Amino acid sequence: MIFVFKTSVKTKKQIKAIKPSLNQLLLPNAKWNFDLEDHDKILRIEAEEDIVLRVRHLLSIHNFHCEELD
Template identity: 40%
Template structure:
């Protein structure tokens, strides 16, 4: 399952965000697209954890919204 998020994460914050995402064992792959105006975060997972990812990142000061 691939989920795409609009974020305010920049290249300098990528490694910190990856540490938060490493908490999720369901995540298979993480990609960022900083050239996109929405600073896209794309995750590949074994099940739907979009809401949990949003909660963790938003509660740690990042803006993260799933694009539907």
């Protein structure tokens, strides 16, 4: 499944800061990337299981807004 989130992550430095946490949460069975050029600062995750609540929680811990897009 592919999950798409609108986030408040704006810089590569911010991605670098949360990268270890995302990798720990999602690997080895998921792939993820940010599109900072998109207006909504998109986070795309390809995962085999529903990870929406865990991702939203993780980003909120790091003080970022995150909402799943349809």
